[in-house]
Amino acid sequence: MTSTNTPKTFPLNLPEGDADLLLDELQTRLREGRRLAAEVGQILAEIESRGVRGLFGHNSIAVFYEHVARVPRAEAQKVTRRALALNSRRARDGTSTQPVAPLTGVAAATGALAEAGIDRIVTVMRKLPEHVAANVRLDEEKNLVDLASVARPRDVTMAGTDLLARLDPDGSSTEDPTPKRERSEFWLRQKRTGRWDMRGNLDPETGARLTALLVPRAYPASGVEADSRTPAERRGDAFTEIVELAESGPDIPLPRQAPQQATEEPRATDPAKKPAPRPKATQARSQGYPSPHRSDGGVRDGSAPERSQNVAQRRPTRWWARLSRQRSENATQPQKPLTA
Template identity: 40%
Template sequence: MPETFLPELPQELWRAGKLELAHGVRQFLQVMRVASAALGQYLAEVESRGAKDLYGYGSTITWFADVAGLSFGEARSVVNQAIALNPTRALDGSEVAAFAPATAAVAAEGLVGHERIQQILDILRRIFADTSVEDRECAEKILATLARDAGPRQLAKAEQDLLGWLDPDGNEPKEPEPAEPRREVTLERRKDGFWKLNGLLDDELGARTAAALEAYATPRPVDEFGQADLRTKAERQGDAWAELLDLAIACPDQPGTSGYRTLVHVTIGLDELKSGLGTACLDFVGTMTARDARMAACDCLMLPVVMSAAGEPLDVGRLRRFVTPGQRRALNIRDRGCAFPGCHRRPKNCHAHHIDHWADGGPTDLRNLVLLCGFHHRLIHHGDWQVRMAADGLPEFIPPQYLDPLRRSRRNTLHRV
């Protein structure tokens, strides 16, 4: 085991320059890795002597889990790696060679971390099945040497190259049987009110899903006010999923909706619906804020059940609230997309927003409707922007005072070029 010394830690770390910080990180990282390799030698020796004889434990893994305060799974990963890298002894005292001695030598130098070592071990187990001892040793030396500077993708590429070298002819070709598509989706509601979506898609459906999400998850361009899209990729894909659902729900052939966007019921008190304060019951299983309920009612995403203070249903989704397919076509022709200034989203990605809110008695006619994408729909409901219908019958927007002290009206000119 190479002799190592702990690097000196500056007393005032905040004074350190960037090179000193980087040097310190590399030094401590090497010390940790060297110590991890030395720990593996101790664990291999415990395995050789037997944890039961030494400490009364059934296995080295359970003993180490207790000593280190780890879970069984965490301890198993460390112990199994230690046994693979170091020689042990059989019951008769004969030495059992290490599975990956070349990798152990690189690990002892502190140049390779736990994850890369595990990746090498996994690769070796996959390619060692039908190879000679000489080929195995050569393949391991290639991987161990490469791991000094390589990342996970380079090691995976090396595995493919090694497979091609060890078996240039490949497996005997067989006529593949057509596989049944494997598609699994689960949806469950968590205790915090969020829904957890899990899925397993076959390659073909996975590629289609990725392409659809990518098409709708592109970052919004910087608008005329210099505001960039700050959403993470996961957040953009979540919004893309919502848009794809909106498109499917609005399809005329969608079962149970007939082209209307109503999907679930939201129960809310009359006072809460008018004020936007408080909460609403979502499909009898969850809750949402009254402000979100007002926005959802705008474009018929939900069917509101309005209750009096005494709990009496006052209104179950007045039909005049719905934007008819004919009105929607007229809106698409008039606004040609999201009407918010600088927005490029097309009509199919937009909601029909009631300018004078439906909950406040606003009518569902073209003079009171405007197309807004999901992002700008939320901005109008929850922000300081305002929208109104101008004298020429086209929507215009009033910015917040912090953007324009004079609050001069603005329009989207992108769709009318």
């Protein structure tokens, strides 16, 4: 009986049984891929020199590469850091920024170095102290490049550790021995959808004060059979309430107005008409959930600009005192641990 099984053809149509030929073809394609990756880095460095925001509208070269290459943010940052460390680029004022590892960039353009070896060489070159002469830096970098072209990345790391121990045995730390005060940090950016993303790093005192204001207002709404909000949504509504109360305080500066609005004379109020009731900042927040700490349960009226303009006409108590005042008896809350 004749077999119907046909042998599978190798994609490159290479003859079977020749191990040296397979190894040579593999190394050839590895070098070609690394060479193309180095050229990508050169293009990224040139885009950074010309200004990625002016060319493509992105805030950084990493964000640009993330969208173009369709890779995760961490990988995009790694690729762009490597590109800027191996290639020279021009600054906005016309000055030239030299690469951290110039010889490594030349070797990478030939495809002789793997990405992991390049990263380890760049790490060592960044840690070299400033008192090392330029010719010594080039010689030591050349030794690392020659090693990385034939050895594994872990061998490059070991050689770099020995190099740093020899050139900088005491370490290059210039930190003040006295403890440095860590200041609070806060990041706020608006996304393309219009919503805002917040991230912060607060000191213990500020974090405790914020928690004391946030947690009591993040309890499930009282008088409602089922509060469908998630804990994160309740904390978001509580933070919105704190912002509204802080905005109505007398110490908050008024928003800047246009020149024509600043010079406009105030209109006379018609005595026959009574002014509309001023909206309260402590009324219910959005999504139809009344505050569990207020007894009115009404819906907030008026926009944010109107509330800001009313600040100059009224002088309520300080917003901190309003946040810390005793709650009404009809809105008692269960005793829960202060965890947001």
